[in-house]
Amino acid sequence: MSKTITTTFSHLALGVAAALGTGLALPAAAAETTWAGFVENATYYRDGVGISKFRNTAQAEFETKFQSDTFRSVQLNGVLRGTYDGVYDLNDDEFGKDSRHAYLGENWHGQDLSTAILTPGVSFPCENDPTLCGNLDGYMDHDENDAKFPEFNDQLDFIRELYISADKELNNGDILSVRLGKQQVIWGKTDLFRVLDVINPVDYSRHNIYDELEDIRIPQWMLTAEWRMGPNSVFDDSNLSMVWNFDKFRPNNLGTCGQSYRILDAGCFFSSSANLQLIPGGPYSQPVPIIHDVEEPSWSLANTQLGMKWEGVYGDATFSVNALTYRQQLPSLHFRPLAPGAPVPAADGVFDIKFPRVNLLGGSIDYYSMNMDAIWRLELAYTEGEELPRDLNGHKETDMLRYVVGFDKNIIIPELGTRSAFLLSAQLFGEHILDHEADMPNDEDNWIATLLFKGWYMNNRLSPQIIMAHDFAAQSTVYAPSISWSPDNHWMFNLGLNIKTGGDERFPWSVASAFGDPSAQYEPLARFTNGPIGVANDEDELQLTVRYSF
Amino acid sequence: MLKKTLLSAAIALTLASGAQAAEVSEEIIQESFFPYADGAPSFEGLKAGMVINQSNVEQFKDVLDPAMYMFVKNGDTEVKVGETTDFALHPSYIEATRKYSADVQLGEGHGELSDTVAGRPFPAEPSLDDPRAGEKLAWNYKYGYNWGDSAAITPFYWTMRDMESGNKERTIKMNFHFLNFTHRTSQEPYPEITPNPSELFRGIYVQVLEPFDVKNTQLLIHRFEDDTKLDNAYLYLGFQRRVRRLSTGQTTDAFLGTDVMIEDFEGYNGRISDMKWTYKGTKNLLMPMYNHNDMVLDTETHQDDDGYQVIAFGGKGGCFPEITWQLRKVYVVESEPVDPNHPISKRQHYMDAQTFIIPRNITYDRKGDMWKSWTIGQTHPDHHLPVNKGTGVSIDDSFTMIDIQANHCTTGQFKGIVDPELSPVDKFSVQNMRASGR
Numbered sequence: 001m002s003k004t005i006t007t008t009f010s011h012l013a014l015g016v017a018a019a020l021g022t023g024l025a026l027p028a029a030a031a032e033t034t035w036a037g038f039v040e041n042a043t044y045y046r047d048g049v050g051i052s053k054f055r056n057t058a059q060a061e062f063e064t065k066f067q068s069d070t071f072r073s074v075q076l077n078g079v080l081r082g083t084y085d086g087v088y089d090l091n092d093d094e095f096g097k098d099s100r101h102a103y104l105g106e107n108w109h110g111q112d113l114s115t116a117i118l119t120p121g122v123s124f125p126c127e128n129d130p131t132l133c134g135n136l137d138g139y140m141d142h143d144e145n146d147a148k149f150p151e152f153n154d155q156l157d158f159i160r161e162l163y164i165s166a167d168k169e170l171n172n173g174d175i176l177s178v179r180l181g182k183q184q185v186i187w188g189k190t191d192l193f194r195v196l197d198v199i200n201p202v203d204y205s206r207h208n209i210y211d212e213l214e215d216i217r218i219p220q221w222m223l224t225a226e227w228r229m230g231p232n233s234v235f236d237d238s239n240l241s242m243v244w245n246f247d248k249f250r251p252n253n254l255g256t257c258g259q260s261y262r263i264l265d266a267g268c269f270f271s272s273s274a275n276l277q278l279i280p281g282g283p284y285s286q287p288v289p290i291i292h293d294v295e296e297p298s299w300s301l302a303n304t305q306l307g308m309k310w311e312g313v314y315g316d317a318t319f320s321v322n323a324l325t326y327r328q329q330l331p332s333l334h335f336r337p338l339a340p341g342a343p344v345p346a347a348d349g350v351f352d353i354k355f356p357r358v359n360l361l362g363g364s365i366d367y368y369s370m371n372m373d374a375i376w377r378l379e380l381a382y383t384e385g386e387e388l389p390r391d392l393n394g395h396k397e398t399d400m401l402r403y404v405v406g407f408d409k410n411i412i413i414p415e416l417g418t419r420s421a422f423l424l425s426a427q428l429f430g431e432h433i434l435d436h437e438a439d440m441p442n443d444e445d446n447w448i449a450t451l452l453f454k455g456w457y458m459n460n461r462l463s464p465q466i467i468m469a470h471d472f473a474a475q476s477t478v479y480a481p482s483i484s485w486s487p488d489n490h491w492m493f494n495l496g497l498n499i500k501t502g503g504d505e506r507f508p509w510s511v512a513s514a515f516g517d518p519s520a521q522y523e524p525l526a527r528f529t530n531g532p533i534g535v536a537n538d539e540d541e542l543q544l545t546v547r548y549s550f
Numbered sequence: 551m552l553k554k555t556l557l558s559a560a561i562a563l564t565l566a567s568g569a570q571a572a573e574v575s576e577e578i579i580q581e582s583f584f585p586y587a588d589g590a591p592s593f594e595g596l597k598a599g600m601v602i603n604q605s606n607v608e609q610f611k612d613v614l615d616p617a618m619y620m621f622v623k624n625g626d627t628e629v630k631v632g633e634t635t636d637f638a639l640h641p642s643y644i645e646a647t648r649k650y651s652a653d654v655q656l657g658e659g660h661g662e663l664s665d666t667v668a669g670r671p672f673p674a675e676p677s678l679d680d681p682r683a684g685e686k687l688a689w690n691y692k693y694g695y696n697w698g699d700s701a702a703i704t705p706f707y708w709t710m711r712d713m714e715s716g717n718k719e720r721t722i723k724m725n726f727h728f729l730n731f732t733h734r735t736s737q738e739p740y741p742e743i744t745p746n747p748s749e750l751f752r753g754i755y756v757q758v759l760e761p762f763d764v765k766n767t768q769l770l771i772h773r774f775e776d777d778t779k780l781d782n783a784y785l786y787l788g789f790q791r792r793v794r795r796l797s798t799g800q801t802t803d804a805f806l807g808t809d810v811m812i813e814d815f816e817g818y819n820g821r822i823s824d825m826k827w828t829y830k831g832t833k834n835l836l837m838p839m840y841n842h843n844d845m846v847l848d849t850e851t852h853q854d855d856d857g858y859q860v861i862a863f864g865g866k867g868g869c870f871p872e873i874t875w876q877l878r879k880v881y882v883v884e885s886e887p888v889d890p891n892h893p894i895s896k897r898q899h900y901m902d903a904q905t906f907i908i909p910r911n912i913t914y915d916r917k918g919d920m921w922k923s924w925t926i927g928q929t930h931p932d933h934h935l936p937v938n939k940g941t942g943v944s945i946d947d948s949f950t951m952i953d954i955q956a957n958h959c960t961t962g963q964f965k966g967i968v969d970p971e972l973s974p975v976d977k978f979s980v981q982n983m984r985a986s987g988r
Contacts, residue, residue, distance in 0.1 A: 036762050167985070175976060177985060186791045212789050228981050231745045236772075239981045313980055315748055316782060318795065366795050370780045373799030410800045414893065419811075421803035459710045459719060459958070460807020489720055489761040549762035 033064040040547040047540040049094050052260045053207070054086035059160075072167045072175070079161040081151055087260050088148050095260045097127035097144040104272050104523055105265055108503050108535050113512045114521035117275055119287055121268025123258030132271050132289055135349060139294040139331070140270055142256045150205070155250070161219050175228040182219045185243050187309060187322055188379050189364050192450050192469060193429050195379045195402045196322055196362050199243060199307060201329045204263040205255035208539075209532050210480065210498065221247035237313040245305040245326070249297045251355055252329040264527045264535050266331070274350060274511070283338060284347055290524075292336055292349020297327060317367045322381075324360040332356055332387035335394035351394055358385040366406075377406030377427075389528055391439035391510050398435035404428065420456040427451075441507045441528035446473040448531075461486045469533060476502020476534030482543070494545040503537030505529040572652040574673055582673040583644050585879045585904050590634035591834040593877060602629040602836075613836050613877060615900055617912045617923035617954070627865035632840055632874030637905050637930055640942030642735035643695045647673050656682055656689075660888075661777045661823025663689060668733045668741045670694070670906065676829050676881060684827030684883050687901060692777075692822060694906035698943045699737040700729040702972035705759060707851055707860065707963040708808055713867030714957050721851075722806060723760040727973040729753045732775055736942070737970045749775040753978030754815075757986065764788070764806070768983045771798075777822050786983040793983050802893050808960040809951040814924055816946070817899060817908025818885065825885035830898075833882055836875040837902055837909045838925050841933030842947050846872040851963055858935065860963035861927065861948035869959035871927050871948040879903040880910075894921065902928075905944040915955070923952045931968065941968040 037060035046052035059081040066074040088096040101120035103111050125132035126141050133141055151158040163181025170176055188196030192209060200217040207216070226241040255262030257271045273287035297303040305327065311320035333351035338344045345351075362381035369376060380403045387395040405428050410421040429448040436444035449472070454465035467480040482496030506520035507529050520526070527535050580587060593613050602610050607622045614622065614629070621627050647669030654671040655664040663671065671693055672686035680686070703726040710719045731750040732742040751773045758767040766788025773781050783796035801813035801820050813820045847859035862872045881901040887894060895918050900910035911924040927948035931938040934945055949962035976982055 036760075036765060038762055165985075184791065189792060189794070191790075214789050214791055226981070226985065228976060228979070228985070230976055230979060231747060233745050233747060236748050236750070237979045237981055311981070313748075318784075318793075318980060368780075368782055368795055368797065370799075373780070373797045375795040375797055377795075408794065408797065410797045410803060412800050412802060412893075419802065419804050419893065420807060421800040456804075456807055458807075459809075459960075460804070461720060486720070486763065492763060 033062055035060060035062050036550065037061055038547050038549040040545060042543070042545045044541045044543045046260075048538070049091070051087055051091045052095070052539070052541060053543075054090050055083060055206075056086065057081065057083045068166075070168070072169045074164070074166045076164045077161060078159070078163075080158055081160045082158050083150055085148055085150070085260075088144055096147075096258055097124040099123045099258050101257075101268065104268060105527075108265060108530075108538050109522040109526075112506075112521050112523075113515060113517040114509055114523035117278075117511055117515060118269075118290075118523050119273045119275060121257040121265075122271040124256060125271045129271070132291075135289055135291045136270060136294055138296045139251065139353060140254075140256045140267055142259075144258070147205070147256065147259050150203070157218070174230065175226075177226040177228060179224045180222075182221050182247075183224070184214070184217045184219050185222060185224060185245075185307075186213075186217075187307075187320070187324075187364075189366060189377050189406065190379055190404050190427060190429070191425065191452065192427070192467070193404075193448060195381045195404050195429070196320075196360075196364060198326065198329065198360070198381075199245060199305070199324065201250050201252045203253040204532075205253045205259050205261050208261050208263055208536060218250055218253065220245050220250070235312040235314050237318075239309075239311050241309045241311075243307040243309075243324075245307075247304075248299040249303060249305075249327050249355065251296070251327075251331060254330075263532050266527070269524050269527065270331075270353075274345070276345070278515075283344070288345055288347055289349045290351060292346065292352050294331075294353040295355075297355060303327075316370070317365055319363065319365040321363045322360070323362075326358055326360065327355045328358050328386055329355070333389060333394040354387075356385050356387050356397070358383050372409070374407060374409040377404070377408070379404045379406075388433065388440055388442060389525065390437055390441075391508065391525060396435065396437055396440070398433055401430075401432040401434065403430045405430075416455065418455060418457045420460060422453060422455045425450075425452040425454075439508075439510075441525040443473040443529075446471070448472070471502070471531045471533050474502050474505055474529060474531040474534040476500065476530060476537065478533045478536075490548055490550065492545075492547040492549070494543075494547075496543045496545075498539070498541045498543060500533055500537045500539060502534035503530050505534065574648050574652045576648075578674050579644060579648055581675060582647070582670065583639060583904065584636070586634060586636055591877050591879060593834065596631060596877060598631055598633040598876075600631050602631065610836075613834060615835060615898070615910050615912060617920060617952075618836070618910070620920075620954075621865075621870070621923070621952075625866075627870040629836060630874045631836065632876045634876045634878060635839070635841070635930055637839065637902070637928070637944045638942060639695045639905060639944075640698065640736045642740075643669060643942065645669075646735045646741070656685060659823075660685070660826075661821055663777070666693065666733070668693075668735050676832070678829065678831065680829070682827075683829035684885075685822065687829055687881055687883050687906075688818070688822050688825070688827045688885070690906045691817065691899075691901060691908060693733050695735075695943065696816065696907065697728045697946070697966075698730075698941055698968050699734045700727075700970050700973040701943065701966060701968045702727045703946070703964050703966050704972065705852065705965055708806070708810075709961050709963075710808055711867050711869055711959050711961060712957070713869050713952065713959050716867045718868070720761070720807075722758060722764065722808075725757045725759065727753075727755040727977055729755075729973045729975065729978050743975055748772070751775045755973075755978050755982075758788075758806075766987050768987060769796075770978060770980065770983055772978070780821070784980055784983060786987045788987060791987055793980055809922065809953045809956075809958060810924075810960055814911070814913075814922075814951065817901075817911055817924070817926065818897070824888055826888060828884045828886070830882040830884055832903070833880050834877050835880045835900060835910075837878045837880065837900070838871065838873055838927040838948070839876050839878065839902070839909060839944070840874045840927065840929055840947075842929035842945075843933045845874070845929075848963065852965065854965075856935065858965055860965065863948075863950070863961050863963075867957075867959060869950050869952050869961060871925065871950060871961070873927050873948060902944070907944050907946075920954055923950075923954060925950050929966075935965075935967060938966070938968050943968050 040057045042055040044053035064076040068074045103115040104118045163183045165179040168176045185199045203216045223244045229238040254266045257268035276284040307324035331353040336346040364379040366377040383400045427450045450469040464483040470477045479499045484494045507525040509521040650667040676683040706724045709721045754771040756769040768786035770784040781798045783798045846862045848862040883899045886896045898912040913922040915921040928944045929947040945966045952959040
């Protein structure tokens with residue numbers, strides 16, 4: 001149960017609110033504060049590896065409402081989170097600074113020429129290799145303690161959210177709403193994968209793509225403003241909103257080499273080197289680091305990110321039109337030639353990592369079909385400025401079209417022994433690369449299908465579900481059945497399996513060709529072909545989560 | 551309050567001028583809205599202050615519905631008898647009935663009704679000779695004064711209980727808000743809120759406060775003037791932080807896992823056209839209607855600065871509200887699902903003749919066996935929170951849904967407030983869900 005507190009915390013909240021709301025000139029007095037939260041242990045066991053997660057989380061959330069004569073509502077919200085993942089102490093042979101890898105990608109594929117050309121990734125390079133650490137400075141330069149205690153860093157990530165909101169009723173009855181602070185801004189209507197929901201970067205090192213996005217979005221300092229116009233003669237609801245992400249740019253966290261979850265195994269690739277010294281008579285005397293430098297955009301007004309959204313309700317449909325200028329949250333690898341125009345890399349590093357500016361235009365619509373008693377969802381995003389990996393020259397800028405068609409239906413199936421409706425939710429994600437090249441490991445068109453089937457028993461206290469996702473190009477599938485039990489208002493136990501198949505796709509690599517093998521290779525490009533499901537093909541897990549909420 | 555009442559009645563009167571050629575007769579109005587003007591009903595041996603229990607239940611079987619008779623006979627609960635009191639509805643609603651309802655007609659099709667503005671569509675006494683009398687009573691319920699033009703239940707405690715052990719399995723704390731977009735009589739604007747491009751009739755907005763795992767869940771239901779159209783429903787899940795559309799055809803879904811189907815809300819929460827309605831007769835029965843301030847109150851569940859406390863529960867498994875019951879004129883109506891795959895065979899609704907709220911319902915399963923007993927206790931508004939005095943709303947104040955076959959129940963404890971400030975129009979918008987969620 002949440003607790004209502006009207007003690008000194010309210011004074012503290014008022015002070016924080018005053019600090020955050022300086023620009024808003026908020027005349028308000030603290031009223032009451034409610035607290036809620038949980039402590040949780042998540043222990044996952046990975047087949048053939050042992051414990052892959054022993055994550056202990058404490059999270060507290062508060063909400064303070066202020067009394068104001070000027071505004072219709074003023075409130076301060078905060079979410080504080082601290083995590084200790086003991087896997088680095090309990091299974092340090094497999095994970096952590098002392099873990100070693102026989103070859104690059106040993107966690108998801110066998111060996112071929114590519115794994116001979118590339119060295120194994122270095123776990124936590126800042127604990128093991130000062131050169132690599134320097135090359136990855138500001139991006140994958142975490143040390144083991146950063147992985148053990150991911151929120152306690154220079155970005156103060158233990159403050160997951162802290163924002164003040166104020167609503168002002170205008171003379172015509174419209175509402176002007178402003179929210180300032182560290183927050184998550186969610187666009188779009190999709191589960192598991194993102195199409196429009198790209199304002200906040202994501203921390204995939206927590207549990208790949210499988211944790212709720214709420215828990216893995218990386219909150220940013222932002223200002224949002226909404227003009228809620230309400231109904232008019234055409235629309236039942238209409239709203240115009242603006243989001244300004246003025247925080248310093250942060251990319252997605254893909255997981256550092258040595259962590260138990262590193263999506264696409266990118267972390268180990270970035271901390272590996274190419275054995276180019278093996279080229280007879282070549283210019284290299286030692287392995288060449290894959291990454292030379294990470295060019296993270298520094299903070300400047302020009303580097304901030306801005307979005308606009310108009311959304312509303314028209315009859316049985318809700319819709320949004322979205323526009324956003326932001327930065328690509330996945331790294332783009334820019335090849336560094338030994339000399340201008342040379343096809344071989346510089347001796348001090350093959351690629352620089354960049355995060356290019358991207359412009360997005362998109363929209364979404366969902367529609368309730370009375371005849372089918374089901375919801376149809378459509379979401380679309382067209383971007384310009386994205387850079388995709390390719391064999392030759394590292395990357396190419398291309399326009400992209402991403403879309404998802406979703407279908408949701410609540411259905412009562414008495415034969416399954418419950419009077420609660422099951423939720424059936426299916427999605428088909430599509431991606432089209434407009435300027436596709438043959439040496440791109442991503443198909444010109446690819447699709448991922450997802451299915452969620454969730455039921456409830458024992459007055460919704462017992463809930464089994466299965467999530468499945470299939471990547472068509474990767475020929476990979478994940479099956480994630482789980483069952484959740486809440487014996488009372490406080491305790492929750494969740495037991496699940498996470499089984500993947502795939503990871504068998506290979507892609508030609510010109511460097512291997514130069515070494516005499518033109519056949520398709522595992523490294524380094526097939527990680528993109530196999531995607532986040534296929535690359536995690538050896539990460540079958542039994543997962544138990546125990547949570548106590550208050 | 552009197553001034554406000556007269557004002558709204560006057561506005562309703564003004565709006566009506568020229569709109570209708572004829573008015574409902576005063577005799578019908580009086581009989582429909584003031585059934586106790588000539589005195590309360592009586593039953594031999596029944597007196598206010600007495601208790602009906604296992605020892606004397608046979609004597610009073612005729613003033614108890616079958617489920618309550620069974621509970622008392624089994625010793626699961628006792629019925630404390632109170633005085634029959636006048637739950638007079640707001641004068642503006644009565645005035646709207648007088649002005650707008652003379653020409654209201656059922657359509658040819660099931661669930662169709664001629665144009666209505668506000669008020670009770672069919673105020674005349676039902677007749678057993680009228681094959682569509684049940685349908686007319688169902689319309690009277692749908693367009694009843696109910697919570698008035700808008701109201702809020704804040705907070706609202708739903709507790710799931712094992713009836714055998716009395717174990718409280720889970721308590722969900724919520725806020726409920728109601729708003730009529732049309733058929734308005736007492737709160738400005740009358741008789742409808744504009745613009746209203748989709749011709750919404752009613753909005754219901756639910757916000758879950760506790761426990762943590764469902765905190766910030768919000769539900770918004772838009773019901774249309776067109777009864778044949780299914781509701782639009784939107785769900786905001788706190789952990790997803792986005793609004794999902796809900797398919798609304800599954801109205802027999804257990805709401806948040808409780809014993810209450812979405813279709814059960816307020817007595818019946820579906821389309822008129824989904825049921826075949828049959829009027830079975832008029833009776834004087836004991837109904838759960840009382841004065842909140844005179845009841846036994848629960849000192850633990852809720853405390854606030856108003857000093858308000860919710861109704862206490864007792865009896866077997868803690869499944870019965872500790873309230874008094876009064877003898878009232880009741881229309882017995884049965885509804886049978888049109889859909890042969892519906893999980894129930896019928897409901898018996900015991901409609902209070904004066905207010906057209908439905909304080910008692912009995913649900914029968916497909917085999918025809920008694921399945922669920924649904925009690926919605928009503929308090930007189932003048933004996934509740936001061937803000938409710940004079941609103942003319944029969945205030946839902948306590949409920950219990952007992953699954954007789956599963957020996958399980960869900961109980962509800964209310965703090966109902968009739969105050970338009972708590973339910974502004976923009977609270978019933980999709981955008982409000984996004985803004986109110988984290």
